[in-house]
Amino acid sequence: MLEIKNLHANIDDKEILKGIDLKVNAGEVHAIMGPNGSGKSTLASVIAGKEEFEVEEGSIILEGEDLEELSPEERAHKGIFLSFQYPVEIPGVSVTNFVKTAINESRKARGLEDMPANEMLKMIREKSELLEMDRKFLSRSLNEGFSGGEKKRNEIFQMAMMEPKLAILDETDSGLDIDALRIVANGVNKLRNKDNAIVVITHYQRLLEYIVPDYVHVLYNGKIVKSGTKELALELEEKGYDWLKQEATV
Numbered sequence: 001m002l003e004i005k006n007l008h009a010n011i012d013d014k015e016i017l018k019g020i021d022l023k024v025n026a027g028e029v030h031a032i033m034g035p036n037g038s039g040k041s042t043l044a045s046v047i048a049g050k051e052e053f054e055v056e057e058g059s060i061i062l063e064g065e066d067l068e069e070l071s072p073e074e075r076a077h078k079g080i081f082l083s084f085q086y087p088v089e090i091p092g093v094s095v096t097n098f099v100k101t102a103i104n105e106s107r108k109a110r111g112l113e114d115m116p117a118n119e120m121l122k123m124i125r126e127k128s129e130l131l132e133m134d135r136k137f138l139s140r141s142l143n144e145g146f147s148g149g150e151k152k153r154n155e156i157f158q159m160a161m162m163e164p165k166l167a168i169l170d171e172t173d174s175g176l177d178i179d180a181l182r183i184v185a186n187g188v189n190k191l192r193n194k195d196n197a198i199v200v201i202t203h204y205q206r207l208l209e210y211i212v213p214d215y216v217h218v219l220y221n222g223k224i225v226k227s228g229t230k231e232l233a234l235e236l237e238e239k240g241y242d243w244l245k246q247e248a249t250v
């Protein structure tokens, strides 16, 4: 699904990612952990194609295709979904209208007609039921007055509707309350399937008590210094990140 090879990326001539190698197969959930400032959000942004970052070396390959020349929109249309760290408020545009527009824009970019209204409604019903969403929530204005948990619910709903091949959820370092954490975890657990891949970026091992990842990687100072299975997350919980310093320098 996704293959990252020797990825080096800069911002303002400062090297942030210093040679990342990562392979994610369909059907897998990977967690990327690491201390604050290690480059986790940068990695997510670079995969999504955000233009403020300069890829100096290496490649990002999605289903055999090198993404180098593709804009963030083109990458989204290829099936990459990046959760929003700073959700925009759009008064007057409901949760469902926003997602309908996003789906139809994506279809248009792929040369498809709008999704028939009845099909769209059916999908909205199915996905909102799967995620146990209150119907009233669907007609609220996008992000207006949303709590942390509601923002996450909206994000997970968008992810469910877009049916991405690769979803990257950057849970930021600002922390999620327990309610938001459960929403994200339940959503990921319900949406994971053999055809998609999910990368969860988190500073906290707590989230991984709810989402059981197939692989855990530690990003430290712009490099993946350790990879393992879910036990690695427990080890990090116990020992923190400092013991990885030596591995980061070799």
Ligand code: ADP
Residues within 6 Å of the ligand: 011, 012, 016, 034, 035, 036, 037, 038, 039, 040, 041, 042, 043, 052, 173
């Ligand atoms: P993490 O998500 O692991 O906390 P980030 O990817 O946000 O780490 O940041 C990694 C490094 O890149 C930090 O030193 C941060 O200051 C720097 N950085 C990130 N974004 C920017 C930016 N827009 N401008 C300048 N420096 C940035």
Ligand code: MG
Residues within 6 Å of the ligand: 036, 037, 041, 173
């Ligand atoms: Mg940070």
Ligand code: MG
Residues within 6 Å of the ligand: 040, 041, 042, 172, 173
């Ligand atoms: Mg971050």
